[in-house]
Amino acid sequence: MKAIKGLTWDHPRGYRPLQAWAREDRSVNVEWDIQKLEGFESHPIDELAEKYDLLIVDNPGIGEAAEKHCLRPLETFLSDEQLLFLKESSTGSSFDSYVYADQHWAVPVDAASQVCALSGAAASTRPETWQQVCEYSQIHKGQVALSLGGPHALLTFYSISQSLGGTLFSGNDFVLSRETGVEALKIMQAIFVNQQKELVNLNPIGLLDRMAAGDFELCPAIFGYINYSTPETGIAVRFADIPHCGDPALRGSVLGGTGLAISVRCEPTPELIEHIMRYVSDSVQTTLVVENGGQPSNARAWRNVRANALTGDFFSGTYDTVSAAYVRPKYDGYIHFQDSSSALIREGLLAGVAAEQIFDSVKENHGRFLP
Incomplete structure (x- = not known):
């Protein structure tokens, strides 16, 4: 099975849950590389998209990436039902933070502010x-x-x-x-x-x-x-x-957090799409993601009693702030x-x-x- 190349950022929160999910769900073969936080915050997405199929991105760089036509908008490979699920399940403005030119450019996988x-x-x-x-x-x-x-x-x-x-x-x-x-x-x-x-x-x-x-x-x-x-x-x-x-x-x-974007070099198969959507499901976000040091995008995970017990009430203690956090501009x-x-x-x-x-x-x- 051909490997799908992914790039995430150099912190356990950024790579451990993704790597755990890649091991758990072998319907596709995803290999995750890691880059330093400073590169994640400022390295041009279009340069990374030339080398990787999947990219963990933050929302301020989406406008520049969209203008350079290096990512696939979600509307081209997700169904209306899947898009609605992302909108309804994401914490605060996490889903809408990846909107540019009336299209969404990343699946929210991590929420933060x-x-x-x-x-x-x-x-x-x-x-x-x-x-x-x-x-x-x-x-x-x-x-x-x-x-x-x-x-x-x-x-x-x-x-x-x-x-x-x-x-x-x-x-x-x-x-x-x-x-x-x-x-x-x-x-x-x-x-x-x-x-x-x-x-x-x-x-x-x-x-x-x-x-x-x-x-x-x-x-x-x-x-x-x-x-x-x-x-x-x-x-x-x-x-x-x-x-x-x-x-x-x-x-x-x-608002910070991260989203999972698909580069134009990658043709998303049904198996890859299902792999991504299962990762942001209620069940995986409240269990595997939290258990592996991840910070879920899913709002139900933030309100989950067990998830809060595992994390010293990290989620409940900050939920109001994260839910109302400001979304930065995205212009090039x-x-x-x-x-x-x-x-x-x-x-x-x-x-x-x-x-x-x-x-x-x-x-x-x-x-x-x-x-």
Whole structure:
């Protein structure tokens, strides 16, 4: 049986459940390769699609990939019934996050958003608002860290801005008001001044590794990883809904997670399609995926009693945040704006640049990458 080549990302959450399913369901022969998280977040999908049949992708890169005609839209190989199942079973906006030009470009297989990660004393006090996070960072210096590596400085900024009531984008236009953006950056500055500066470039996995090791206690907005809240890690990190700025209905947060896309080099057979659809079924998502360190896309898995018992209530503790998380733009050029703007914020925080100046630089940067 000819091997179907797949590419996923280098973390147990990204590869263990897929590899387990490939072993479990031998109706097709799928071999999964692995790439680093940084490549997953920023490597052009079209280059990877030349080498692989199946790709695990995140939603912001879908627009660029669709414009380069390197993926097959789901509508060309899934039935209306299968598409409806994905829509009704997926957590929050996971299914619709892969829409571009009125078509879907990936099957959601993993759901995630920025949530609050806590350990040690912070796990019992659990700051509910961003003001309380600022106060905690002042009292417990070095115990609070922002997620700032790679694209995450901008995503943290997005989350706080939304919790202040701000609107980020209208279509492809960055419309956040200067007043709201500056206020969000001042909150970040108030926290950053008290954090360990050597943490600034770490991605979420690196930060959670440090938190699990006891190096600090609180990250208020970080993409949740189920693997840090399971018995195999000693339940080293607890996850909860992200802080708000006074209104719990405005928690901000940015949707992450992953989808499974089929490249144009692959002609999906009925057997491959069934293999994929069984993977996202209620039964497989609530058992095999969770048992192998995966973070299901299926909403029923997030509400499953056994799944929560296995993961220190990771799902129930963050479900409201993930369900309401913001879906980023997908225009061709957005990834470049995201990466470069995140660097502007990170460098501005390190250099002590005024919040107004940082905001203006992000606003100006946006215009450089419009299609």
